Amino acid sequence: MLNRRLRAWAEKDGRGYPDWAMRYVPIVKRLGRGALTRGAVLEIGANENGLSRFTGVPVIAVDIERDHLKACRDTQQISPVVADIAALPFRDDTFAVCVSVDTFEHIPESMRDAAVQEMARVSDGEASMVVTFPSGAAAVAAERVVREWYRALTGNTIKWLEEHEEVGLPDADMMMARFRGAVDVTHTVSTEGNVPLWIWKWMWLVMMCNWPGRGNSFFQAALRLLTPVLGRIRFGKCYRTMIWVEPKR
Numbered sequence: 484m485l486n487r488r489l490r491a492w493a494e495k496d497g498r499g500y501p502d503w504a505m506r507y508v509p510i511v512k513r514l515g516r517g518a519l520t521r522g523a524v525l526e527i528g529a530n531e532n533g534l535s536r537f538t539g540v541p542v543i544a545v546d547i548e549r550d551h552l553k554a555c556r557d558t559q560q561i562s563p564v565v566a567d568i569a570a571l572p573f574r575d576d577t578f579a580v581c582v583s584v585d586t587f588e589h590i591p592e593s594m595r596d597a598a599v600q601e602m603a604r605v606s607d608g609e610a611s612m613v614v615t616f617p618s619g620a621a622a623v624a625a626e627r628v629v630r631e632w633y634r635a636l637t638g639n640t641i642k643w644l645e646e647h648e649e650v651g652l653p654d655a656d657m658m659m660a661r662f663r664g665a666v667d668v669t670h671t672v673s674t675e676g677n678v679p680l681w682i683w684k685w686m687w688l689v690m691m692c693n694w695p696g697r698g699n700s701f702f703q704a705a706l707r708l709l710t711p712v713l714g715r716i717r718f719g720k721c722y723r724t725m726i727w728v729e730p731k732r
Contacts, residue, residue: 487700501686501710503532505678506584506723510613511537513727514580518611522579525605526561527568527598528586535559543578545571569597576607585723587616587653589646595653596661603665603728612662612670612728615677617647618655621720625684632688655724662728670728676721682713683722 511519511534519540526534529546531554544561545568546552552563566572568583568590581602587595599614606612617626630644655674662672 501707501713502678502683503530504537504710505682505713506615507532507534507537509675509677509725510534510582510584510615514611514613518580521609522607523577524580525573525578525582527571527581527583527602528589529555529561529563530584531555531558533559533561533584534582535561543573569594569601571601571605573605575604577605579607579610581606581610581612583614585615585617587614587658589643589650591650592653595658599658599661599665603662608669609730611730613725614658614662614728615723615725616653616658617722618652618658618724619720621680622652622722625680625722628684629687653724655726658724658726662726666728668731670730673727673729675725675727676717677723677725678721679717679719680722681719686713 519538524534524540524542525545526542527545529544529551533542533544533555534540535542535544536559539560541560541562543564544552544555544559545564545566546555547565547567549565552561552565555561556563564572568586583598583602587598590598602612602614626644626647630641630648633639633641633644659672659674666672
């Protein structure tokens with residue numbers, strides 16, 4: 484009974500689920516309220532713990548899977564749109580903010596250039612864009628470890644990690660070059676690391692691989708309490724790359 488209650492408390496919202504909080508809280512903080520309320524906001528790659536859940540701001544949420552949009556709508560203020568990231572059904576210069584969190588590693592390399600061009604096309608001249616994705620050899624190695632832990636424990640696979648392996652993680656330098664080419668002289672393009680690899684790996688060991696066994700719910704509750712601290716740790720190689728595209732001032 485106590486284990487169930489602790490697990491329910493640990494997972495009851497986006498901020499209590501450390502991996503989601505560590506993705507979105509830095510984005511919300513850097514964007515600021517001004518950018519998020521200046522005009523329409525687009526998130527590409529909807530999920531139940533998305534941008535609207537962390538801001539309270541209504542969002543146009545795009546995903547190619549209806550089930551993803553349904554889960555997103557159940558928890559957030561969104562207007563769902565079923566669409567392909569490489570062919571967005573919006574007019575030019577529509578959005579003040581355009582965000583895509585951990586989506587590019589699920590689309591083929593051959594589509595990534597078109598996806599970047601579409602994000603740039605639908606964003607207005609003063610828009611901020613941010614894209615995040617796991618990247619680099621160290622991230623590939625960490626994902627392999629988690630997949631092996633999970634397979635050894637359950638005999639099953641983790642669908643989204645299998646997709647990462649099948650599609651291939653994006654190359655950060657190539658993605659930077661794509662955005663620089665798309666925004667030309669109107670915006671600056673910069674990168675930032677997100678979530679040190681050692682935190683990402685041990686976090687998933689607790690949450691998905693049931694470490695350390697029957698005490699897992701206590702550790703998951705502790706992760707929720709520690710999320711504000713974990714999100715500020717920056718030492719060591721990071722699992723995720725964040726690309727920021729911001730208007731020149």
